[in-house]
Amino acid sequence: MDANDEMAERLPRKATAISALRPYAETLTMVAAVTLMGMLVAPRWGTSSVDLLYLPAVLGAAFFYGFGPGAFAAVASALAFNFYFTRPIHTLRIANAEDVATVALLFLVALVTSQLAARMRREAEAARSNAERNATIAGLARRLLSCSSSEQAAGVACQELARLFDCNAIMLGNAPEPSLIAAWPSHATPAPSDLVAAIWAIESGLPAGRGTLAIGAAEWAFYPVRSAATVLGALGLARDDGSSAVDPDRITLLESLVDQVALALERSRLESETQEFARVRENDRIRSVLLSSIGQDLEPRLAAIATGVRALQRNESDHKPFISAIGGEVYKLQQYLANMLELGPESDRKAVNAGTVSIDLFNRTVSKDGVPVHLAPKEYAILAELAKHPGRVLTHGHLLRAAWGPAQERQIEYLRVAVRSLRQKLEQNPAQPTIILNEPAVGYRLVG
Numbered sequence: 001m002d003a004n005d006e007m008a009e010r011l012p013r014k015a016t017a018i019s020a021l022r023p024y025a026e027t028l029t030m031v032a033a034v035t036l037m038g039m040l041v042a043p044r045w046g047t048s049s050v051d052l053l054y055l056p057a058v059l060g061a062a063f064f065y066g067f068g069p070g071a072f073a074a075v076a077s078a079l080a081f082n083f084y085f086t087r088p089i090h091t092l093r094i095a096n097a098e099d100v101a102t103v104a105l106l107f108l109v110a111l112v113t114s115q116l117a118a119r120m121r122r123e124a125e126a127a128r129s130n131a132e133r134n135a136t137i138a139g140l141a142r143r144l145l146s147c148s149s150s151e152q153a154a155g156v157a158c159q160e161l162a163r164l165f166d167c168n169a170i171m172l173g174n175a176p177e178p179s180l181i182a183a184w185p186s187h188a189t190p191a192p193s194d195l196v197a198a199i200w201a202i203e204s205g206l207p208a209g210r211g212t213l214a215i216g217a218a219e220w221a222f223y224p225v226r227s228a229a230t231v232l233g234a235l236g237l238a239r240d241d242g243s244s245a246v247d248p249d250r251i252t253l254l255e256s257l258v259d260q261v262a263l264a265l266e267r268s269r270l271e272s273e274t275q276e277f278a279r280v281r282e283n284d285r286i287r288s289v290l291l292s293s294i295g296q297d298l299e300p301r302l303a304a305i306a307t308g309v310r311a312l313q314r315n316e317s318d319h320k321p322f323i324s325a326i327g328g329e330v331y332k333l334q335q336y337l338a339n340m341l342e343l344g345p346e347s348d349r350k351a352v353n354a355g356t357v358s359i360d361l362f363n364r365t366v367s368k369d370g371v372p373v374h375l376a377p378k379e380y381a382i383l384a385e386l387a388k389h390p391g392r393v394l395t396h397g398h399l400l401r402a403a404w405g406p407a408q409e410r411q412i413e414y415l416r417v418a419v420r421s422l423r424q425k426l427e428q429n430p431a432q433p434t435i436i437l438n439e440p441a442v443g444y445r446l447v448g
Helices: 001-045 048-064 065-085 099-146 150-165 192-205 248-314 318-341 377-388 396-403 412-426
Strands: 168-173 179-184 219-227 229-236 353-354 359-360 363-368 434-439 443-446
Touching: 001 048, 001 065, 048 065, 065 099, 099 150, 099 248, 150 168, 150 179, 150 229, 150 248, 168 318, 192 219, 192 229, 219 248, 229 359, 248 318, 248 434, 359 377, 363 412, 377 396, 377 443, 396 434, 396 443, 412 434
Parallel strands: none
Antiparallel strands: 168 179, 168 229, 219 229, 353 359, 359 363, 434 443
8 A cells, every 4th residue: 555545544534533523622612712701700790600601502512513512511611610710719629518519510400401402403403304304205206206107217216316325226127037127327237246136125025235134245235116015126226436325324215215116116007007908998899889880781781692592592593503602601701790799898789687687788778677777887887897797706806997997906895885886776675685696705796
């Protein structure tokens, strides 16, 4: 190690020592200033009120620097008062018992006051820290709300975390295997050895990598991004100098920010599933309409062709083989058309009957004893889904997805309320249902 390296190491240690001693030096200066003030006051008003002059110095030291300098100020004040204002002067001996009590009382009051001031300082610092923490979390949440996709949310999260912790940040997804979703700066990439820590964090749901309890040899520290049901990915943080990216006193802040990222990713995932579900339902509806239109347009024409073929077959003709071939092709087309119509989830024109209730999925009508029954949209969606699979048990999640979408597939209470209303409208005796039956802890089925 050369002289320059030694000098570079000494400068931080010297700066640290100065910063540690500075509060005590300034505290001693305040006590000295109060002592000089007391020397000016004592000849005119006596020493009985001088001891009170030391309390502001003790309060200031404790409030601005903490309990250590505050206690030091209490000791220094008691010694200074004893040395300069109690007889014999300029000694630490006390000849008068009353002065002993005064010095002791000054020390105790100063010590208690320093504790109270130090506690106020800690509470003020805690309040300021909580306010900054809440502001930071709210700022990240506000930026994440404007994201329309998981990739965009991951990019915003990496950018904000890199700025807040002054480090590099990456986001890895968990399916089908850990892969890089976003990074800040854009050239930040983990080494193959770091992926081991990322996989461990995703699989275990616990932090892994540098500065953590697991796989500490990795350059990156990975923190799992957890939703209520699964781990969505892992956020990785690393510094260029190889030090730990997050100080221990900021771990709580990081965990809160990671929770906000998880909420944003989960919201994006649910929105994507909802959009996909809506797209599939719209495709099914369009397919149903098209198949119904094809049936209405082609069925009469095929029937007319079949009738003409049968009429030609009854007449004597030299072209009977060709006429029979045409009849066979028409029959095949009719079968193909019937099979196509069976593919449409709501294209069956035949009503589904369940007791005295008739459910016409093609016309979207429901009647009981021949009288139309008005159903709310969610009620009809549940009944229609049951009618598509009569006799089959459909799970709670299946029915909730069909009526409310995937975002509400765990809100079983919604389903129970809707089924209770359906039974009130359709059952002869809602207390003893015979049409919509409950399969405990599984779902419902329609008795067709």
